[in-house]
Amino acid sequence: MFGQFSKAVVLAAGLMLAACTVDTPTPQVAANDAVSASFERDRQAILAMEGDFNVTFDFRETVPLKAGYKVKDAYVTGAREIVRVIEDRGDFISMQHILLVGGEKKFPIKHWRQDWQFQPSIITRYEGGNSWKNISLNAADVRGQWAQFVYQVDDGPRYAGLGRWRYDSGFPEWSSDPSWRPLPRRDATKRTDYHAIEAVNRHAITPDGWVHEQDNTKLILTGDAPQALVREVGVNTYVKADDLQADVAMAYWEKTKDLWEAVRAEWTRLEKETTGFGLTVQGEPEEIYMQILGVATGLEEGSITLEQAKADAVALIADYTATDLKPLQSRLAEIPPFEAAEGE
Numbered sequence: 001m002f003g004q005f006s007k008a009v010v011l012a013a014g015l016m017l018a019a020c021t022v023d024t025p026t027p028q029v030a031a032n033d034a035v036s037a038s039f040e041r042d043r044q045a046i047l048a049m050e051g052d053f054n055v056t057f058d059f060r061e062t063v064p065l066k067a068g069y070k071v072k073d074a075y076v077t078g079a080r081e082i083v084r085v086i087e088d089r090g091d092f093i094s095m096q097h098i099l100l101v102g103g104e105k106k107f108p109i110k111h112w113r114q115d116w117q118f119q120p121s122i123i124t125r126y127e128g129g130n131s132w133k134n135i136s137l138n139a140a141d142v143r144g145q146w147a148q149f150v151y152q153v154d155d156g157p158r159y160a161g162l163g164r165w166r167y168d169s170g171f172p173e174w175s176s177d178p179s180w181r182p183l184p185r186r187d188a189t190k191r192t193d194y195h196a197i198e199a200v201n202r203h204a205i206t207p208d209g210w211v212h213e214q215d216n217t218k219l220i221l222t223g224d225a226p227q228a229l230v231r232e233v234g235v236n237t238y239v240k241a242d243d244l245q246a247d248v249a250m251a252y253w254e255k256t257k258d259l260w261e262a263v264r265a266e267w268t269r270l271e272k273e274t275t276g277f278g279l280t281v282q283g284e285p286e287e288i289y290m291q292i293l294g295v296a297t298g299l300e301e302g303s304i305t306l307e308q309a310k311a312d313a314v315a316l317i318a319d320y321t322a323t324d325l326k327p328l329q330s331r332l333a334e335i336p337p338f339e340a341a342e343g344e
Contacts, residue, residue, distance in 0.1 A: 035144040039091075039118065042146060042165040045172035046093050046116050047085065048205045052246050053238040055079045059186070065217075065228040075186050081111065081238070082249040086257070091118035096260075098249040106245045108252035110260070110293065112158070113151040120147040124160045124271065126180040128196045128221045129331025130285070132157045133278040134271060148176065148201070154289035155263045156281055156317075157271065158182065161201050173204040180219075188284070194229045195221040195332060212236040221332060255300045262310040263292065266317050278325035283335070288320040 056078050061071035080100040087094040097111040119142045122134045142162065149160045161176025180196045182188070202213040214234035220227040270279055281288070292313050299309040326334075 038144065038165065041167070041172070042118075043090075043093070045165055045174070045205050046095075046146070047088075048172070049095060049114075049203070049210050049238070050083050050085050051209065051238075052241050052244045053081050053083065053209055054241045054244075055081045055239075056237045057234075058236070059184075059214075059216075059232055059234045061218075061230050061232045063231040065230055066220075069230055071230060080106075080241070080244050082108075082244065082246050083238075084250075084253070092116065096253075098253065100244055100246075100249060106248045108249040110153060110252075110256075110296065112153065113155060115149040115151070117147045117149065119143060119145065120162070122275065123147050123162055124149060124157050126157075126159050126182060126196065127278060127325075127328065128180065129280075129326075129328050130182065130282065130335065131278050131280045131325055131328075131331055132271075133325070134275040137162075146174065148174070148203070150181075151267075152285055152289060154285070154292045154317075155260065155267050156285065156288070156321075157267070157279065159199070161199075171205055173202060176201040182285070185286070189286075193220070194218040196226075197232075198226075209238040209240045211238065221328060252300060256296045258306055259296055259299050259309045259313060263313050263317070266314050270317070270321060270323070274323045277323070280322045280325055280331065282320050282322060288316060291316050 056076070058074070058076045060074040064071055082098045082100065083095055084098075085093060086096045093116045095114050095116075097113065099109045099111045100106040101109060119139070120137060121139070121142075122136055124132050125135050127133050145162055145164045147160055147162045150158045152158045159179055159181030161179045163174050163176040165172055165174045167173075176199075178198050178200050180198055182196065183191070183194070184197070187194075196219045198217045198219055200215040202211075202215075204211050204213070212234075214232075214236075216232040216234060218229040218232060220229055295304070295309050295312045295316070298304040299306060304312070
């Protein structure tokens, strides 16, 4: 029903991606305002993350915070990633990431998405147990700040942070407030000893591209209060490249972008309808994103129509979500168990 898996989707078990171009509107910003003075500079810093990049992902646990815990080996890997602006409304910028995987013949795989909203009125907070909640913000508290909303491969929510772009050291740098997010796939497929990450995220524009730094604390949520397991430092480095076969990613996006627009719209509808009490995604998120990627592959290959692809994707989202937010302990108990690998 939901399309056939191709080589690209099989490869998605370890990786993912997306891309496109847009017309940029003229931002409408109030004059004679200190906030307005930095607004366009902030926009240019965000837009500087668009491009073709060789990426290194480097995560290292540093300080054990629970008795008897031993830090795990470092996780270091690389990828080729295309980043494109898919929407720009002045105070809102949406950027889609697409991975290119394989050898001489590259396959595109839709990856994560980052949206930037200036002075947001709400922010989506991860609650643990595959659940999220929209939090209303006070206008005075967000003055001059940008929120970054990060979305998973299936365009469902992942995490969000609020912060201010700064230029004190001679380069653009944004740092978020501490916020929770789900386990990264590198741990979600191997470990059962923690349930969420509390992170401070930093994005900095560098001479060669940009860097995403993370100060992470891995949390256990099964007790009366969150318990810290271990600290982790993450450094994701994006270095500009001109040999990544970006046309392969763009061809995929052109064939599937209308489907992904419909998927985003469905998630947006759910988030708006559940403001104030949350949204729950049932089970391991990999199950839903693999199936929606399969729908996109069917559309790309011409085996299903756009209308059928939209219907299938919306049906999948309905199958995997619920708006009745249960207590955290109940949600944690419903996450499918798995055995940690030896030594993990």
